[in-house]
Amino acid sequence: MPKRNPFDFVKSVSYDKKDLMVDEVEEKAYQPFLVNKALSYHQDCVFLVNEMNVRHGTDNRLQYLFFINTLRKRQRFSKWQKPYESKKLDTVKAYFGVSTKVAKEYLELLNDKQYRDLKDNMKLGGKDNG
Numbered sequence: 001m002p003k004r005n006p007f008d009f010v011k012s013v014s015y016d017k018k019d020l021m022v023d024e025v026e027e028k029a030y031q032p033f034l035v036n037k038a039l040s041y042h043q044d045c046v047f048l049v050n051e052m053n054v055r056h057g058t059d060n061r062l063q064y065l066f067f068i069n070t071l072r073k074r075q076r077f078s079k080w081q082k083p084y085e086s087k088k089l090d091t092v093k094a095y096f097g098v099s100t101k102v103a104k105e106y107l108e109l110l111n112d113k114q115y116r117d118l119k120d121n122m123k124l125g126g127k128d129n130g
Contacts (some may be wrong), residue, residue, distance in 0.1 A: 006034035013067035014039070014076045021064055030060040043080035046070060048093070091119055 004020060009030055012020045021027050036052055039045040048070055052063050093103040094112070095118055110118070 004029045006038065007030050009035050009064065010038045010076070013064065014045075014074060015072055017068060019068065021061055027060050027064075030064055032056070032060060032063050037062075037068055037080075039067070039071075041075070041080075042076050044074070045076070065128075090117060091115075091122060097121055 004026060008111075009020060012018055013035070021030065032052065036049045040049045048067065051067065052058070055063075058066075089100065089103050089122060092098075092106050093100065094114075096103065096106060098106065107115075
């Protein structure tokens with residue numbers, strides 16, 4: 001039997017309502033953080049997920065049973081939020097050759113004119129880079 005992924009558990013607690021935790025292997029496959037994150041995108045689950053976050057030390061089996069018995073049966077699908085990627089940050093990283101953390105600090109120190117000058121110095125010519 002293939003290893004279960006967190007979305008199998010999310011489907012189980014939200015729609016199927018079938019108990020997937022039949023042994024210790026399944027209990028170890030349950031990842032509370034990922035299940036909580038997947039459910040937190042839905043308005044009707046936010047308070048229940050928060051309760052499980054407050055009680056993060058609870059056994060995996062008990063957290064799973066809490067969700068399977070309290071969530072209403074409903075299909076829940078959502079796209080996961082992607083981190084925001086800043087073009088300014090990428091420019092500063094490329095110009096100075098530094099990490100993201102250091103580039104954020106540099107970006108705080110640069111004003112708009114300095115950033116535009118830095119960006120102009122990065123232009124290499126050609127059709128797209130003018």
